[in-house]
Amino acid sequence: MSEESIKVAVRVRPFNQREKDRNAKLIIKMHGQSTFISDPKLSQDEAKQFSFDHSYWSHDGFTELPSGILEPSNSSSPYASQQKVFDDLGRDVIKNAFDGFNCSLFAYGQTGSGKSYSMIGYGANRGIIPIACDELFQQIEKTKNSSTRYEVGVSMMEIYNEQVRDLLTQDFPKGGLSIRQHPTSGYFYPQGLRVVPVGSYTDIEHRISEGTQNRTIAATNMNATSSRAHTLVTIYFDQFIKDVHGDTKKTSVINLVDLAGSERNSSTGATGDRLKESTNINKSLSTLGNVISALADISSGSKRKIVVPYRESVLTKLLQNALGGNSKTVMIAALSPADVNFDETLGTLRFADRVKRIKNTVVVNENPME
Numbered sequence: 001m002s003e004e005s006i007k008v009a010v011r012v013r014p015f016n017q018r019e020k021d022r023n024a025k026l027i028i029k030m031h032g033q034s035t036f037i038s039d040p041k042l043s044q045d046e047a048k049q050f051s052f053d054h055s056y057w058s059h060d061g062f063t064e065l066p067s068g069i070l071e072p073s074n075s076s077s078p079y080a081s082q083q084k085v086f087d088d089l090g091r092d093v094i095k096n097a098f099d100g101f102n103c104s105l106f107a108y109g110q111t112g113s114g115k116s117y118s119m120i121g122y123g124a125n126r127g128i129i130p131i132a133c134d135e136l137f138q139q140i141e142k143t144k145n146s147s148t149r150y151e152v153g154v155s156m157m158e159i160y161n162e163q164v165r166d167l168l169t170q171d172f173p174k175g176g177l178s179i180r181q182h183p184t185s186g187y188f189y190p191q192g193l194r195v196v197p198v199g200s201y202t203d204i205e206h207r208i209s210e211g212t213q214n215r216t217i218a219a220t221n222m223n224a225t226s227s228r229a230h231t232l233v234t235i236y237f238d239q240f241i242k243d244v245h246g247d248t249k250k251t252s253v254i255n256l257v258d259l260a261g262s263e264r265n266s267s268t269g270a271t272g273d274r275l276k277e278s279t280n281i282n283k284s285l286s287t288l289g290n291v292i293s294a295l296a297d298i299s300s301g302s303k304r305k306i307v308v309p310y311r312e313s314v315l316t317k318l319l320q321n322a323l324g325g326n327s328k329t330v331m332i333a334a335l336s337p338a339d340v341n342f343d344e345t346l347g348t349l350r351f352a353d354r355v356k357r358i359k360n361t362v363v364v365n366e367n368p369m370e
C-alpha cells in the first residue's frame with residue numbers, strides 16, 4: 001500500500017478560426033513545468049504562475065504531415081504532440097494496469113479547450129484512449145503464454161442531467177440506470193451497465209465509436225457540437241496467472257473520463273430547460289470541485305474533521321475510487337490560449353492546482369484464484 005499524488009498535466013491548444021478572425025491575444029506562456037497566465041487587463045509582468053507535473057505547449061510550432069498527424073515542425077520546437085502526451089501519461093497507465101493497479105485518467109476544462117482532442121483525438125491525431133488501448137493489446141500479444149491468460153472488457157456511459165445512460169446499448173430506461181453501492185467494497189456502480197468482452201484493439205475501437213454515436217448531443221450557444229455530458233469509458237483488465245506456488249488473479253479497472261465543459265452558466269446564455277440541464281451538470285461538476293477541495297485539505301494535513309461529499313452527485317459517486325481512493329490517477333486540464341477565456345482558464349488552472357495536492361492510497365489488486 002502506498003500514497004501517491006494525483007498527477008496533473010495542463011495543455012494549451014492552437015487558436016481556432018474564430019479566435020484568429022477576432023485577432024485573439026495569447027495569454028498563456030509555458031516554461032518547463034510552469035504555466036503562466038496573464039490577465040488581458042493588466043501588464044504581462046503580472047502573470048500568475050502555476051506549476052504542474054507537465055505543462056504541454058500545443059499552441060504552435062507544429063506541421064501537418066500528409067497523414068494529417070501534427071508533429072513538431074523542427075527538432076527545437078516545444079510543440080507537444082499526441083504521441084508525446086501518450087508517452088508521458090498513457091504509457092504508465094498501461095504499465096500500472098499490468099501491475100494490477102486501478103488507473104484513472106480524466107480531462108477537465110471549458111468547452112472547446114481540447115479535452116476530447118487529448119482523450120479521444122480527431123482523425124489521424126488519435127488521443128490517449130485509442131493509443132493506450134492499442135498498446136494494451138500489443139503487450140498482451142507479446143506476453144501471452146501458456147501460464148497467463150487475459151480477459152478484457154469495456155463499458156461506456158454518459159452522465160447527463162444526473163442520469164446514467166449506457167452508451168453501448170440503444171435502449172435507454174426512463175430515468176437512466178440506478179446507482180448501487182457494492183455491499184463489501186462500498187463502491188458505487190451503475191446497475192445493469194453492459195461490460196462487453198473485447199479481444200482486440202479493433203473491437204474496442206468499434207465499441208467506442210458506437211458509444212460516441214449514441215451520445216446525447218445538446219447544442220449550447222457556445223459550441224453547437226459540444227457535449228454537456230460527462231463520458232466515462234472503463235476498461236476491465238483481468239490477468240489469470242498460473243504459478244507453481246498457486247494461481248493468482250490480478251485485476252485492474254481503468255477509468256477514462258471526458259468531463260462536460262466546466263464553463264459557468266452565465267457565459268452560455270442558458271434559460272428554461274437548458275438552465276435546468278446546466279444546473280444538474282453543474283451539480284456533478286460543482287460536487288467534483290467540492291470533493292477535490294475536501295481531499296486537498298485532507299492531504300495538506302488539515303486537523304478539522306472533513307467529510308468528502310462523494311454522495312452528493314452521480315459523477316463523484318462513480319469516481320470515488322479515482323479521487324482519494326485506490327487508483328493511480330492522472331488529470332489533464334485543457335486550456336484555451338485566448339484572452340476572451342481568461343476567467344475560465346484561470347478557473348481551470350486553480351482547479352488543477354487543487355487536484356495536484358490530492359493523495360491516493362494505491363494497492364495491487366492481486367488475489368488467489370477461487
Ligand code: ADP
Nearest residue numbers: 013014058110111112113114115116117118122
Ligand atoms: P472539448 O472536448 O474540450 O470541447 P475539443 O477537444 O473538441 O474540445 O477541441 C476543440 C477544437 O480544438 C477541436 O477542433 C480540436 O481539433 C482543436 N484542438 C484541441 N486541442 C488541440 C491540440 N492540442 N492541437 C491541435 N488542435 C487542438
Ligand code: MG
Nearest residue numbers: 115116117227
Ligand atoms: Mg469534447
